[in-house]
Amino acid sequence: MAKKLPIVPSAKAGSMAEAPSGIIWREQHPVIGDKCNQCLECIMFCPEGALKLENGKVAVSLELCNGCGTCAFECPQKAITMVLEFSGDRGIFPLKEGKS
Ligand code: SF4
Numbered sequence: 001m002a003k004k005l006p007i008v009p010s011a012k013a014g015s016m017a018e019a020p021s022g023i024i025w026r027e028q029h030p031v032i033g034d035k036c037n038q039c040l041e042c043i044m045f046c047p048e049g050a051l052k053l054e055n056g057k058v059a060v061s062l063e064l065c066n067g068c069g070t071c072a073f074e075c076p077q078k079a080i081t082m083v084l085e086f087s088g089d090r091g092i093f094p095l096k097e098g099k100s
């Protein structure tokens with residue numbers, strides 16, 4: 001009898017698929033949006049030193065980011081969106097209510 005296997009979760013490029021030796025339990029990672037005005041507050045608050053200014057833009061190191069969301073919480077411009085690592089209705093991190 002064939003086993004009923006779960007749907008394999010997918011990871012978008014730029015997430016854990018590219019940094020398997022990094023933070024493997026991270027649920028989500030930040031994406032910096034257009035509203036960023038380079039105030040640098042997120043860089044100061046990040047507990048992992050995962051954010052830096054690169055060519056005039058805030059860049060995220062996915063090898064260091066633990067997905068805590070502090071940067072998104074502290075950003076005065078609300079320019080940071082936390083994006084789930086896995087998608088699908090039966091991913092290993094099921095979507096929580098209110099999240100898309
Ligand atoms: S806190 Fe927000 S506005 Fe300031 S640098 Fe970070 S992403 Fe940009």
Ligand code: SF4
Nearest residue numbers: 046065066068069071
């Ligand atoms: S989610 Fe946390 S660890 Fe990752 S960049 Fe933001 S503050 Fe730093």
